[in-house]
Amino acid sequence: MSKKKSKKVGLYFGTFNPIHVGHLTIANHMVEYSALDEVWMVVTPHNPHKKKSSLLDNVHRLAMVRIALENYPKLKASNIEFDLPQPNxxxxxxxxxxxxxxxxxxxxxxxxxNLKNFHKWKNYEVILERYAIYVYPRISENKVPERFVDHANITKVAAPIMELSSTFIRNGIKEGKNIRPMLPQDVWEYLDEMNFYK
Known part of the structure; x- marks a missing residue:
């Protein structure tokens, strides 16, 4: 009996506070235009040692990611980090x-x-040696360190540049702006119903 072919899973980490169309566009582009079979959107938990009042509870951020991904079978919401010791x-x-x-x-x-600061990550050499890294473009002044430019395990994917941030959305909600086009419809309804970020 032959061993089941391995599925290629890309891990897209974020607080997703809240998840928005930029996150969705990048995740979907990665799964459609790279060697990945699935993308898991890994919701990073609230760090108990950090005071971050604007960060919604883990359960609500995960719920919004699940709602956003309902019509995307190749994209999965993951709470894998919720049970790992913190800081993780x-x-x-x-x-x-x-x-x-x-x-x-x-x-x-x-x-x-993030690639520009990757050398500051814990055990980044181990990660780079053992795992593929898929990089999407961001507008930034700083250059990527030379050692990461043509690395065999780093693949640049020409995803659309989405300069949309969760901070911008949270501020917009607080200021009473209409930010509906920036969020998946069901996520907007969830946020609105729960009165989040107001």
């Missing part, structure tokens, strides 16, 4: 996922701005 590092999440899902082949999705 990406390398620990990768090791945990490998043990839990040995049949999957995991990689990381990150913006070009």
């Amino acid at each position: 590092y990406t390398v620990d999440t990768l090791i945990y996922l490998e043990e839990k899902y040995p049949e999957q082949e995991f990689s990381i999705i990150m913006g070009e701005d």
Whole structure:
């Protein structure tokens, strides 16, 4: 009996506070225009050691990601980091996922701005050696360090540049602006009903 072919899963980490059309566009572009079979949107938990009043509870941010992904079968919401000890590092999440899902082949999705600081991540050399990294473009002044420019495990994907941020959306809601086009309709309705960010 042959071993089941491994599924390529891209991990897209974020607080998704809230998830918006920019996140969805990037995740969907990655799964449609790269070697990935699925993208898991990993909701990063509230760090108990950090005071962040604008960060909604884990359960609500996860609920919004699930709502947003209902019509995207190749995109999955993941709460995998909720049960990991805090503070948590990406390398620990990768090791945990490998043990839990040995049949999957995991990689990381990150913006070009994150790649510039990747050398500051815990055990970044291990991550770079063992995992593929898919990078989407971001507008930024700083250059990517030379060692990451033509690295065999780093793939640049020409996704649309989405300069839309959750902070901008939260501020817009607080100021009473109509930000509906920036959110999936069901996510907007959830936010509005719950009176979040007002």
